[in-house]
Structures are given as C-alpha cells and as structure tokens.
Amino acid sequence: MPSEPAVAPALTPVPTLTATLLTAMYTHAQSTYPEECCGFLFGPHESPVVDTVQPCVNEQNRYHALDPERFPRTARTAYYLGGKDLRLLMQSMTSPRPVKIIYHSHIDVGAYFSAEDIRAALGREPDATAEPLYPVDYLVIDAQGDHVAGAKLFRWDAQQHAFAQIATYPGSAAFPA
Numbered sequence: 001m002p003s004e005p006a007v008a009p010a011l012t013p014v015p016t017l018t019a020t021l022l023t024a025m026y027t028h029a030q031s032t033y034p035e036e037c038c039g040f041l042f043g044p045h046e047s048p049v050v051d052t053v054q055p056c057v058n059e060q061n062r063y064h065a066l067d068p069e070r071f072p073r074t075a076r077t078a079y080y081l082g083g084k085d086l087r088l089l090m091q092s093m094t095s096p097r098p099v100k101i102i103y104h105s106h107i108d109v110g111a112y113f114s115a116e117d118i119r120a121a122l123g124r125e126p127d128a129t130a131e132p133l134y135p136v137d138y139l140v141i142d143a144q145g146d147h148v149a150g151a152k153l154f155r156w157d158a159q160q161h162a163f164a165q166i167a168t169y170p171g172s173a174a175f176p177a
C-alpha cells in the first residue's frame with residue numbers, strides 16, 4: 001500500500017491542465033477509440049503542478065479473454081491497469097514525482113464517474129468503509145467518433161465519502177490541430 005500523502009488530497013489545489021497536456025491525452029484517447037485508453041499524469045510532489053503524461057496499456061481485453069466471468073467487460077466500457085503500470089503507480093507514490101491523476105476515456109457515453117470507475121478506484125464494491133486505493137484524482141475523457149468532447153476531473157471527498165467533480169475541460173475543438 002502507498003504511504004500517506006504529505007497533504008490530504010482534499011486540501012490540495014486543483015491542478016491546472018495545460019492545452020498541451022490535454023492534447024496529449026486526447027490524442028491517446030482518439031488512437032485507442034473505440035476502446036478506452038488509460039494513463040497517468042505526473043508532477044512534482046511539493047507543488048500542485050502536473051506536467052507529464054504517461055500513456056498506459058489498457059489490459060481489459062486481455063483479462064476479458066482470459067477470464068470473461070471475472071472480467072465481463074471489454075475495453076470498450078472498462079480499463080484495467082496491468083502489473084507494470086501498477087508498479088510504476090505505486091513506486092511513484094513515495095518518489096519526488098508521484099502520479100497525481102489517473103486518466104481514462106469513455107467511448108460515446110460522455111465523461112462521468114461510473115459505478116465501474118468507483119469500483120476501480122476503491123478496488124472493491126463501495127460501502128461505508130471503502131477508501132480510494134491511491135491518493136490521486138481521476139480524469140475522465142469524453143471520446144467520440146471523430147473528436148474529444150471534453151473531460152472532467154473527479155476527486156474523493158472524504159466527508160461525503162464519494163467522488164465529486166472538481167473541474168471540467170474543453171474538448172479537442174478548442175485547441176489548434
């Protein structure tokens with residue numbers, strides 16, 4: 001398990017996502033369409049800055065093929081981080097440049113934090129005692145057939161014991177090609 005973050009996530013300012021970062025993630029989302037993409041955003045531990053995009057591999061289809069009962073969804077409606085990316089995530093938590101945000105795309109259904117996303121973030125079914133596995137925010141990207149319509153950022157609210165939307169971002173049409 002990762003060690004406690006130095007600052008409670010709820011007290012951390014909302015990170016600014018530049019057009020360059022958004023474009024990199026939107027390009028990733030369009031390259032994997034009609035499958036969900038997933039990845040990490042890193043930044044320096046001591047500030048709320050986020051400055052690096054790291055695409056991950058969505059292993060959902062591989063696990064679905066191996067064990068469709070345990071993994072009934074395909075990569076069209078779910079993402080699954082493989083062992084290599086999970087190790088990178090966990091090791092980063094105690095490093096000077098931790099993962100700050102885990103991003104993934106939704107295919108044609110809009111950017112919202114789904115029941116599947118809540119399960120993935122908690123590592124189990126939600127209940128009164130479930131807590132997020134990692135001290136990160138979650139960005140959901142609204143991937144459509146020929147463009148990205150926007151993205152929304154979600155953060156665990158310890159008081160509400162639920163994920164809350166904390167920021168929205170414009171779609172790919174807002175940026176120069």
Ligand SMILES: [Zn+2]
Pocket residue numbers: 104105106112113114116117140
């Ligand atoms: Zn999702």
